[in-house]
Amino acid sequence: MAFYVVQFLTGLASAASLFLVASGLSIIFGVTRIVNFAHGAFYMIGAYIAFTLTERLSGAFGFWGSIVLAALAVALIGVIVEMVLLRRIYHAPELFQLLATFGLTLMVEDLVVLIWGPDDLVGRRAPGFKGAIDFFGQNIPSYDLFLIVLGPVVLGILWLLFQRTRWGVLVRAATQDRDMVAALGVNQKWLFTSVFAVGVFLAALGGALQIPRDAVHHAMDLRIIVEVFVVVVIGGLGSIVGAFVAAVLVSELNAFGILIFPKISIILVFLVMAVVLIVRPWGLFGKPEAAARKTPGLTVNPWRPLTSNERLASLAALVIAATLPLFAGNYALTVGSEIAIFVIFAVSLHFLMSVGGLASFGHAAYFGLGAYGIAFLAKMAGLPMIVCLLLGPLLGCLGAAVFGFFAVQLSGVYFAMLTLAFAQIVWSIAFQWVNVTGGDNGILGLWPSSWAASPSHFYWLALGVAALVTIALRAMVFSPFGYALRATRDSLLRSEAIGIDAKRIQWTAFVIAGTTAGIGGALFAYLKGSVFPDNLGISLSVDALVMVLLGGVETVSGAVIGAIVYKALNIWLVSQTDLSKLVLGGFIMLIVVVFPKGIVGMLEMLAQRRRKSSPPGSPLLAKPIESAE
Amino acid sequence: MKLTVQDLNSHYGPAHILFDIGFEVGEGEVVALLGRNGAGKSTTFRSIVGLVAQRSGRIMFEGKDVSAKPTHEIVREGLGYVPEERRIFTDLTVEENLEVGRQPKRPNAPHWTREKLFALFPNLGEMKNRPGGRMSGGEQQMLTIARTLMGNPSLVLLDEPSEGLSPKIVEQMVDAILTMKKEGVSIVVSEQNLHFARLISDRAYIIERGRICFGGTMAELDARPDIRDAHLSL
Numbered sequence: 052m053a054f055y056v057v058q059f060l061t062g063l064a065s066a067a068s069l070f071l072v073a074s075g076l077s078i079i080f081g082v083t084r085i086v087n088f089a090h091g092a093f094y095m096i097g098a099y100i101a102f103t104l105t106e107r108l109s110g111a112f113g114f115w116g117s118i119v120l121a122a123l124a125v126a127l128i129g130v131i132v133e134m135v136l137l138r139r140i141y142h143a144p145e146l147f148q149l150l151a152t153f154g155l156t157l158m159v160e161d162l163v164v165l166i167w168g169p170d171d172l173v174g175r176r177a178p179g180f181k182g183a184i185d186f187f188g189q190n191i192p193s194y195d196l197f198l199i200v201l202g203p204v205v206l207g208i209l210w211l212l213f214q215r216t217r218w219g220v221l222v223r224a225a226t227q228d229r230d231m232v233a234a235l236g237v238n239q240k241w242l243f244t245s246v247f248a249v250g251v252f253l254a255a256l257g258g259a260l261q262i263p264r265d266a267v268h269h270a271m272d273l274r275i276i277v278e279v280f281v282v283v284v285i286g287g288l289g290s291i292v293g294a295f296v297a298a299v300l301v302s303e304l305n306a307f308g309i310l311i312f313p314k315i316s317i318i319l320v321f322l323v324m325a326v327v328l329i330v331r332p333w334g335l336f337g338k339p340e341a342a343a344r345k346t347p348g349l350t351v352n353p354w355r356p357l358t359s360n361e362r363l364a365s366l367a368a369l370v371i372a373a374t375l376p377l378f379a380g381n382y383a384l385t386v387g388s389e390i391a392i393f394v395i396f397a398v399s400l401h402f403l404m405s406v407g408g409l410a411s412f413g414h415a416a417y418f419g420l421g422a423y424g425i426a427f428l429a430k431m432a433g434l435p436m437i438v439c440l441l442l443g444p445l446l447g448c449l450g451a452a453v454f455g456f457f458a459v460q461l462s463g464v465y466f467a468m469l470t471l472a473f474a475q476i477v478w479s480i481a482f483q484w485v486n487v488t489g490g491d492n493g494i495l496g497l498w499p500s501s502w503a504a505s506p507s508h509f510y511w512l513a514l515g516v517a518a519l520v521t522i523a524l525r526a527m528v529f530s531p532f533g534y535a536l537r538a539t540r541d542s543l544l545r546s547e548a549i550g551i552d553a554k555r556i557q558w559t560a561f562v563i564a565g566t567t568a569g570i571g572g573a574l575f576a577y578l579k580g581s582v583f584p585d586n587l588g589i590s591l592s593v594d595a596l597v598m599v600l601l602g603g604v605e606t607v608s609g610a611v612i613g614a615i616v617y618k619a620l621n622i623w624l625v626s627q628t629d630l631s632k633l634v635l636g637g638f639i640m641l642i643v644v645v646f647p648k649g650i651v652g653m654l655e656m657l658a659q660r661r662r663k664s665s666p667p668g669s670p671l672l673a674k675p676i677e678s679a680e
Numbered sequence: 681m682k683l684t685v686q687d688l689n690s691h692y693g694p695a696h697i698l699f700d701i702g703f704e705v706g707e708g709e710v711v712a713l714l715g716r717n718g719a720g721k722s723t724t725f726r727s728i729v730g731l732v733a734q735r736s737g738r739i740m741f742e743g744k745d746v747s748a749k750p751t752h753e754i755v756r757e758g759l760g761y762v763p764e765e766r767r768i769f770t771d772l773t774v775e776e777n778l779e780v781g782r783q784p785k786r787p788n789a790p791h792w793t794r795e796k797l798f799a800l801f802p803n804l805g806e807m808k809n810r811p812g813g814r815m816s817g818g819e820q821q822m823l824t825i826a827r828t829l830m831g832n833p834s835l836v837l838l839d840e841p842s843e844g845l846s847p848k849i850v851e852q853m854v855d856a857i858l859t860m861k862k863e864g865v866s867i868v869v870s871e872q873n874l875h876f877a878r879l880i881s882d883r884a885y886i887i888e889r890g891r892i893c894f895g896g897t898m899a900e901l902d903a904r905p906d907i908r909d910a911h912l913s914l
Contacts (some may be wrong), residue, residue: 223771227771233755235827236752236755236781237752
């Protein structure tokens with residue numbers, strides 16, 4: 052019995068940091084409507100700076116002073132980030148905001164390694180809380196008891212701040228109607244900056260308080276952000292009480308999940324999240340979102356099928372691509388195959404995102420599932436390649452069918468967070484379930500059959516599949532299903548009012564996109580000859596988003612161009628520098644802020660400008676989208 | 681002149697909504713902006729306080745050009761705005777709604793306190809701690825006006841204050857507006873209801889399809905039944 056009590060208390064102690072970070076995320080979202088992906092990065096910087104300060108400053112005051120100083124320093128960094136980056140993108144679509152803050156996260160990951168090195172750092176114990184308390188033969192660290200008390204204290208302070216101060220009243224008002232607050236003479240800019248500073252302070256404090264419990268390392272940002280996303284989805288984005296309750300719930304599920312499913316404890320959290328989403332899609336303490344902001348698919352020029360000239364040009368491009376093996380070496384062909392595979396991946400995400408208006412932040416899950424599908428079929432069942440290629444993607448299809456069902460219940464940022472959480476769960480399973488998936492070592496030795504074994508043959512196979520997939524998805528855009536899907540994207544309510552079963556259409560689109568991604572993953576497994584958990588990882592999901600974004604979200608052909616340019620650039624970059632995350636992160640932020648329409652969008656705009664003098668259509672980012680009267 | 685609007689043009693995306701709008705409001709005057717649904721009354725107000733991103737023209741308030749300023753600075757100059765949709769903060773109590781509107785005293789404008797506003801709108805005083813979302817339409821209309829007055833404006837843009845209210849509440853509204861005028865607040869009130877406008881206004885402008893097509897005193901408007909019938913649905 053005592054063991055369970057101690058386990059429960061450990062869970063409560065873990066909840067404290069999780070609550071601090073989640074409440075910060077919630078507060079920032081409430082006012083600015085930005086889901087701050089970089090929140091995990093701020094948490095991590097908080098821990099690193101606190102580590103350095105506690106090493107330098109001695110004594111009890113030194114320790115506690117360091118914790119607070121670290122949080123304040125990170126809050127200051129947050130203020131700079133808000134003023135330099137976020138102020139430019141408040142009116143951008145949610146996807147751009149998530150991507151920009153993700154770019155920041157990437158940069159921070161490389162920067163902390165540059166500054167503090169790649170090794171885990173073990174921090175000092177807290178003065179006065181070094182020992183443990185005996186509880187019927189079980190030890191409870193006294194620092195855990197401190198954290199257990201701290202959580203509710205912070206909750207109380209936040210409550211007073213929001214209910215009893217003018218600042219809190221203004222923040223709550225702005226959460227509901229920012230423009231009206233401005234129309235009453237309140238300077239929104241500073242309100243936003245201060246809110247961001249408070250939110251970042253909480254995240255950094257959460258990180259700093261972790262150092263006596265856990266080693267500081269450069270991957271702690273992604274781990275916490277995924278947990279935080281799960282917490283806010285369960286608790287309800289924007290609710291501080293919800294963040295507290297859900298943080299306790301998730302931490303307890305983790306603490307006890309390890310006892311029930313030692314290998315795949317995350318399953319329990321997932322099951323609870325699924326139940327909450329079915330019963331209360333907006334979270335336990337959240338409120339249904341008012342009409343969501345328009346998704347990126349706000350085209351001024353409606354999409355049209357290709358003209359016959361454009362068809363010929365595309366065909367010519369394909370033929371030229373097909374002649375590559377005649378003059379290129381094996382390395383170029385492998386790169387070419389990889390690019391073709393990523394075209395499939397990008398096109399599938401583009402279908403979901405631009406045609407369906409559903410920006411998935413975890414699309415790699417289905418790519419990776421396709422790859423694992425191949426691994427299971429080829430290695431365990433020993434099936435021939437052609438059968439594997441046909442059946443392997445079905446694992447992606449299955450995953451998309453299960454997760455998609457829950458994901459399409461939500462929209463906008465909730466959808467993005469949920470897809471990310473799902474992908475991370477699949478990743479954790481692949482990583483932890485060593486008996487089946489090989490864990491970190493992956494599954495090796497997947498080689499194509501002899502008919503596809505030579506680089507040129509494999510290249511032709513990848514190119515052919517990529518072309519077929521692209522044509523099929525394009526055809527779908529202009530089919531009745533595509534019209535219905537675009538209708539749900541542009542106005543969910545109106546499409547339902549004319550009899551479209553919106554959720555079903557979106558779910559179908561999700562499954563189609565997931566299966567297509569699975570096809571890409573299946574080819575990828577054969578190209579590499581192996582499968583690893585990274586094939587399902589967040590960075591791969593983001594790669595796909597950047598490809599679509601780079602090509603241009605609002606265009607139909609953007610994904611293809613984006614995939615080619617991005618993948619080629621990426622392969623080149625990795626061969627040139629060790630700081631590829633830093634460069635890539637900066638690159639993502641640059642596209643979001645400077646070229647929000649992507650390559651194809653830019654070209655189209657230039658072509659249009661040449662045809663007639665400046666069009667009345669305004670750039671996507673220049674102004675908020677308004678409705679007349 | 682308290683407020684002068686010249687050559688105001690506004691767009692929503694590709695749609696041109698306002699065409700060369702121009703009008704004036706004198707010190708302490710109540711001016712009605714009359715027009716049908718969709719004529720451009722609300723857009724005119726939203727453009728003046730900077731809530732429409734694409735606009736051009738000159739807006740002079742108390743001799744200062746405010747057309748390039750952001751919304752909150754225009755409002756802090758003393759130009760209050762009461763939106764048609766009321767836009768009460770539904771999660772906030774009556775007192776908290778008023779707190780959001782509170783701004784420092786202004787030398788050239790009447791100073792409003794909570795007590796003074798509760799005297800002007802006695803209903804509000806009886807529900808200080810009620811959340812805005814649990815109030816009737818009439819109570820919300822009073823609250824939205826009171827909230828703007830907390831900013832001590834010297835001029836208020838009142839967008840359709842009588843819309844959707846019962847006759848009894850409309851009477852209270854007329855009294856409140858006349859009290860505001862007596863205190864020295866200049867007012868521009870947009871209305872579809874000519875009878876209501878006549879009770880409170882010194883002068884009127886008529887707006888139709890984004891253009892001003894009449895301006896004059898209420899007596900001059902009454903002398904032109906043709907204009908009245910052509911542009912106002914009565």
